[in-house]
Amino acid sequence: MKINVKGAIVPNNEKWIYDLLDMDATSPNDIIDALPSTNEDVEIIINSGGGEVMSGSEIYTALKSYAGNVNVKVVGVAASAASVIAMAGDTIEMSPTAQMMIHNASTLAYGDDRAMASASKMLNSVNRGIANAYMNKTGKSEQEILDLMNEESWMSAQDAVDLGFADSKMFDESATRLVANTGHMIPKNAIDKVSAMMNKTPEIKIDVEQIANKVIEKLEEKEEVSKPQNKVKHKFFF
Template sequence: MKLNLLGAVVPNDVADFYDWFGIDNISPRKVSDALTEANGEDLEISINSGGGEVTSASQIYTELKQYSGKVTVNITGIAASAASLISMAGDRVLISPTAQLMVHNASFAASGNNKDMAHYADVLTKTNESIANAYVAKSGMTKDQALALMDSETWLTAEDAVKYGLADNVLFSDEAEPVMMNSVVSLPSAEAIAKFKQLLAAGEANKVEDVEPEPKAQEPSILQQKLQILRGE
């Protein structure tokens, strides 16, 4: 199932206002409803958002992490602030080569006396630490490293996001992902296995149709086909 998360991250009671004006928005209720509809199917999320309300983003992040199916997040435009927090919920996070990911400190408008301001500063510090936990869980960086990126309001290109571990790969990359091996014998290449599966699928199709395939002129023997596969031809 595919899910587009576009626009500001807002609480449920504010989403109605955005909807009435036809403005894109992301709310916990909309994501929760989508997860219920998906019912455990693998989920592919496309996100393009400048962020929004932290508590709502945290609720969405938590629900996505708890979802039973596999969650793939595609950052298509920007995942900034609270939206970057949501992006970290993906089992796999991919980012467009033209997209950006931005992390920074939380903020809000406040008024009061000196004690009030000290209290609000402490609240913001704790909020930053909570957000940083998502970056740490995804990337493996230390909390101090995550907080340093946030403190500097860091804008990351696709390559930067992958380098920091906040994304797994760049979308549309032609490079095949490396396969980690631990073996004393040579194993068939990915290309050879793919070719084998194509031939196997063709054979299964013939069985279903219950029709013997007509021999082609100069069709290679089974042994020759096997050798071609192993050679990567």
């Protein structure tokens, strides 16, 4: 079953506005309501620039809690909150043209210095929370992840695979066979050609008329040999 994560990641109570304006958006309830009760495998198709952190966290948690297999495919971009959602996949594939981006959370704040200090403290806490999703997937340390987030890291499909944020690139069917051997090996394409030739069913041409003529000749030869030279009485069996 395919479930789309497209457009902005928004709270449930704001989704109707995007629907009214015919704009792509995904809320937690969109995903939770779409998950099948049969626990069958699901494919999450992501093309989103991110959005509200807590909505992304709720979607991530719902997917991680799902009993069936969750296969994520990033077909466009998985940025910010959408990259957190991607980390919920049991497997994560990226289109070779797709991008993933991770960065620090941001907010709007106003007030005195105490309000600003409180907002800063809150953002640091949110960043560490977000980092957990990346750490669980990549196996990297918190500091390594926070450094990548501080740099606002954009990753191609290959970058994401190399860094552990994705498992594979979509359509990558030309994996190179690695060989540890000092001798000579027959090239793989040569082996394939020989296998194809060996498996090819041989054509057998049968000349029915020629076979019939041969049979007649043999019968005539036997008839000549078996002709009696003298008359004999017939034998009867009882």
